[in-house]
Amino acid sequence: MEKFTTLTSTAIPLDIANVDTDQIIPARFLKATDKKGFGNNVFRDWRFNEDQSKNSTFILNDPKYSGSILVAGDNFGCGSSREHAAWALVGYGFKVIVSSFFADIFKGNALNNGLLPIQVSEQFLAELMSIIKKHPGTQISVNLEMQTIGIEGAISETFEIDPYKKTCLINGYDDIDYLLSKTELIKAFEVQKTY
Amino acid sequence: MGKTLFDKVWDAHVVDSITNGPQILYIDKHLIHEVTSPQAFNELKARNIPVLRPDQIVATADHNTPTQNQHLPVKDELSRKQLAQLSENCKANNITLYELGHKYNGIVHVMAPELGITQPGMTMVCGDSHTSTHGAFGAIAFGIGTSQVAQVFASQCLLLTKPKSLRVTVNGKLKNGVLPKDVILYIISKLGTNSGTGYFCEYAGDVFENMSMEGRMTVCNMSIEMGARGGMIAPDETTYDYIKGREFAPKGSEFDKKVAYWKTLATDKDAQFDKEYVFDAEDIEPMITYGTNPGMGIKISESIPQETDASFKKSLDYMNFQSGESLINKPINYVFIGSCTNSRIEDFRVAASYIKGKQKADNVTAWLVPGSKQVEAQIIDEGLKTIFDAAGFELRQPGCSACLAMNDDKIPQGEYCVSTSNRNFEGRQGQGARTILASPLVAAATAVAGKIIDVTKAIETLEAV
Numbered sequence: 001m002e003k004f005t006t007l008t009s010t011a012i013p014l015d016i017a018n019v020d021t022d023q024i025i026p027a028r029f030l031k032a033t034d035k036k037g038f039g040n041n042v043f044r045d046w047r048f049n050e051d052q053s054k055n056s057t058f059i060l061n062d063p064k065y066s067g068s069i070l071v072a073g074d075n076f077g078c079g080s081s082r083e084h085a086a087w088a089l090v091g092y093g094f095k096v097i098v099s100s101f102f103a104d105i106f107k108g109n110a111l112n113n114g115l116l117p118i119q120v121s122e123q124f125l126a127e128l129m130s131i132i133k134k135h136p137g138t139q140i141s142v143n144l145e146m147q148t149i150g151i152e153g154a155i156s157e158t159f160e161i162d163p164y165k166k167t168c169l170i171n172g173y174d175d176i177d178y179l180l181s182k183t184e185l186i187k188a189f190e191v192q193k194t195y
Numbered sequence: 196m197g198k199t200l201f202d203k204v205w206d207a208h209v210v211d212s213i214t215n216g217p218q219i220l221y222i223d224k225h226l227i228h229e230v231t232s233p234q235a236f237n238e239l240k241a242r243n244i245p246v247l248r249p250d251q252i253v254a255t256a257d258h259n260t261p262t263q264n265q266h267l268p269v270k271d272e273l274s275r276k277q278l279a280q281l282s283e284n285c286k287a288n289n290i291t292l293y294e295l296g297h298k299y300n301g302i303v304h305v306m307a308p309e310l311g312i313t314q315p316g317m318t319m320v321c322g323d324s325h326t327s328t329h330g331a332f333g334a335i336a337f338g339i340g341t342s343q344v345a346q347v348f349a350s351q352c353l354l355l356t357k358p359k360s361l362r363v364t365v366n367g368k369l370k371n372g373v374l375p376k377d378v379i380l381y382i383i384s385k386l387g388t389n390s391g392t393g394y395f396c397e398y399a400g401d402v403f404e405n406m407s408m409e410g411r412m413t414v415c416n417m418s419i420e421m422g423a424r425g426g427m428i429a430p431d432e433t434t435y436d437y438i439k440g441r442e443f444a445p446k447g448s449e450f451d452k453k454v455a456y457w458k459t460l461a462t463d464k465d466a467q468f469d470k471e472y473v474f475d476a477e478d479i480e481p482m483i484t485y486g487t488n489p490g491m492g493i494k495i496s497e498s499i500p501q502e503t504d505a506s507f508k509k510s511l512d513y514m515n516f517q518s519g520e521s522l523i524n525k526p527i528n529y530v531f532i533g534s535c536t537n538s539r540i541e542d543f544r545v546a547a548s549y550i551k552g553k554q555k556a557d558n559v560t561a562w563l564v565p566g567s568k569q570v571e572a573q574i575i576d577e578g579l580k581t582i583f584d585a586a587g588f589e590l591r592q593p594g595c596s597a598c599l600a601m602n603d604d605k606i607p608q609g610e611y612c613v614s615t616s617n618r619n620f621e622g623r624q625g626q627g628a629r630t631i632l633a634s635p636l637v638a639a640a641t642a643v644a645g646k647i648i649d650v651t652k653a654i655e656t657l658e659a660v
């Protein structure tokens with residue numbers, strides 16, 4: 001897993017609530033047996049028209065906006081457990097997703113792939129969204145160590161993250177490494193378990 | 196202070212706790228399928244890590260499988276490859292697989308309970324969010340991502356932070372024609388799609404106590420649709436009777452010993468929940484959704500509410516519905532009875548009891564897709580297939596089918612489908628498809644009428660369903 005410490009980037013404002021995993025990556029693209037190539041199909045049915053031409057009204061196709069931060073509406077990532085959603089967002093080039101609320105499984109999947117989900121207050125989200133919409137070139141800074149996100153000289157907020165997950169991201173570790181170091185303990189548990 | 200059902204099962208499975216961090220939770224049963232497992236197997240292979248407990252894993256092929264001509268090679272090349280990969284991976288790692296055509300094959304959340312794999316007090320995971328289904332037995336069961344599938348392969352454990360507790364109580368007697376699906380759609384319409392996020396939910400009250408195991412599975416299945424990682428119902432005589440005698444159920448004195456333990460699991464009287472909701476059974480009616488998330492549900496007799504926010508409008512635009520309009524008499528061309536929410540024998544019995552002696556409307560394409568080979572066999576044995584055939588319904592072979600439209604069972608662009616599945620997201624049943632979630636009874640009535648009807652009126656003349 002890639003390490004994550006700080007990031008400064010422009011952002012794409014996806015001002016839609018309840019973005020579900022079927023939108024992030026439709027099921028018909030889940031037939032691959034590796035993790036590659038999902039980025040091409042992220043938000044497939046919003047990015048492309050039926051005739052496969054680009055849908056110019058969708059924000060990801062608006063040349064004004066670019067960057068590795070996606071700022072999305074409330075309750076991002078609800079729906080299925082498909083980690084393909086995280087792979088697709090990472091594959092497209094996103095490193096941070098900002099929303100006022102994340103679905104549980106998506107959040108875990110993102111963290112396991114070095115994609116940082118930042119939960120901010122509704123007010124901060126609204127301000128951030130409106131600033132980016134007005135000034136698409138705005139640089140947003142994220143500092144994982146300090147747990148802050150903001151625009152210099154304008155707005156800033158601290159965010160919560162599980163301390164264990166924070167350490168994993170900063171060092172690029174994953175849970176398998178940790179669990180394998182506990183194999184003896186796990187085997188002892190199997191012998192002694194009470195149920 | 197007393198413990199909840201969830202606390203009791205969780206605490207019994209904690210191997211270790213990291214200071215200021217998650218806990219290591221031991222997993223008893225790991226279910227896998229073709230779509231979310233290949234990358235996990237690759238990960239292990241690349242890192243040269245063996246599967247720790249292959250005998251605690253059960254695999255099935257369901258998401259990607261065709262529902263016709265299952266005896267022939269799968270036509271779609273990518274699907275065929277994905278299925279072949281599952282077979283190879285299971286073989287290489289000594290994992291039991293019920294592949295396409297096997298008498299135990301089926302949707303993972305239908306076949307596992309049916310085989311007695313699912314038992315009270317267990318921890319169970321699967322790379323599928325509807326793993327919450329198994330909570331109907333008083334198990335802690337939840338969906339995981341592929342990285343976590345790899346973690347369980349490697350260690351039979353997961354690193355998790357204990358979720359908060361939520362209890363939804365429904366007391367009273369359900370009206371005739373109100374099915375478990377209506378109960379859960381009603382709860383989600385009241386609580387919204389993220390009220391459960393960060394929580395594990397227990398369903399309590401006499402409505403659930405009086406429900407069959409099939410009904411309880413329907414309810415727990417959709418816990419994820421209110422954001423909860425899982426749902427649970429305390430095991431009782433209904434649970435033990437269901438498990439007894441099934442293929443992998445404990446046998447003889449072992450079974451009695453287990454039952455004695457299972458009886459200790461129910462939530463203590465003085466246990467506290469972080470959040471509680473109470474509903475009245477009499478307030479629930481047959482439900483239907485009108486939008487693009489499962490929380491957008493109304494009683495079938497009600498009209499679509501008036502709301503002004505942009506996401507609500509976007510959703511109604513997609514569905515081509517107006518605020519304030521009723522869905523009664525909307526013409527519907529597709530009906531799907533299937534998915535891990537409603538593809539058990541009871542669901543087909545209800546549908547058959549309504550359909551018997553009637554004819555499917557000419558404009559409707561109706562797919563009946565059993566959840567497993569065993570359900571399919573039961574449909575035939577009980578004579579339900581004869582009823583469906585006579586009425587012009589098509590009984591297909593088991594699988595996830597039009598629930599997520601990964602195979603050929605797709606609803607065409609712009610068409611409405613009254614579906615017994617669990618998600619009405621944009622494009623879920625096919626690009627541009629419009630999904631209306633409902634119970635098997637409402638789905639059957641729609642197929643017969645060719646449009647949505649107020650089923651409460653239609654069944655007044657029928658015997659209790």
Ligand code: SF4
Nearest residue numbers: 325534535595598599
């Ligand atoms: S039937 Fe639908 S919800 Fe259930 S496991 Fe299959 S795809 Fe998932």
